[in-house]
Amino acid sequence: MIKIANAPCSWGALEFDLEEKSEEIGFEQVLDEIKQTGYIGTELGDWGYMPTDPSILRKELQSRGLELLGAFVPIAFADQSKHEEGVNSALKVAELMSEAGYKNAFIILADDNGSVQQRTNNAGRITTKMGLSESQWQVYAQGTERVAKVVKKKYGLRTVFHHHCAGYIETPREVEKLMSLTDPDLLGLCFDMGHYAFGGGNPIDGLQKHMHRIWHVHFKDFDPVVAEDSKSVHGDYFDAIKKGVFCELGKGVVDFKNVIKLLKDNNYDEWIVVEQDILPGMGNPKECALANRNFIKSLGL
Secondary structure (H helix, E strand, O other), X not given: OOEEEEOHHHHOOOOOOOHHHHHOOOXXXXXXXXXXXXXOXXXXXXXXXXXXXXXXXXXXXXXXXXXXXXXXXXXXXXXXXXXHHHHHHHXXXXXXXXXXXXXXXXXXXXXXXXXXXXXXXXXXXXXXXXXXXXXXXXXXXXXXXXXXXXXXXXXXXXXXXXXOOOOOOOOHHHHHHHHHHOOOOOEEEEEEHHHHHHOOOOHHHHHHHHHHHEEEEEEOOOOHHHHHHHHHOOOOHHHHHHHOOOOOOOOOOOOHHHHHHHHHHOOOOOEEEEOOOOOOOOOOHHHHHHHHHHHHHHOOO
């Protein structure tokens, strides 16, 4: 049975080091509002956003009847010197989730998005000249597998990779390349509808191509008009987010009706996580979360 969750990023709690961090909504309010708007699970958010004591974390989640289903771990995989630090970060998060009792939660790996200026400045309009060299691809793929192996061996948790704009794995070609270089039994794919569309792909095509690797799903919509508006003023990734490129579900171009049909036809019975990435202080997250949940209900989930 497919289960529906939301995540702290929908309330402006992002992993990026931003000046707006001071405007982040506290985790207690976020968890309350996730529950109040009809979701039954959440992701962890950036390290330290939620309690890092496993007993306290479990108490906070259980008191609201919420499950913890994964945690985002960004690592600069193109730089081999960052791999050891990345392994340690993933193990720290895996230990927290495991000791809190969430043995089925995912480590959700991603690039250290927003840290490479060229990729950040050109999110949604990446060319092949902005990509990794063949030697960097090998380093990158080996780094992701190393993390997945260590996490599985020590804590038994599964690992997925989240393709993401403003990182090195953004375009459909880059997603396909990473999947081709990694072990399908070791590293799954966290497929994000909005990032795939922003990165130049059709989510339906991506689902069909990668269904055998998809262990985790993010529901995010994408507004190409906003993307074009940002592009016209040479806006970077954060400018596009600020303008609302990841809009409410059903207001962008992602064909969620057929996305859900594809997932069901392929017997997907894991989590769907709604993510409407915003910057701290933007809009009314609770209202958006409720609208997104109602939209998914209208499609039968």
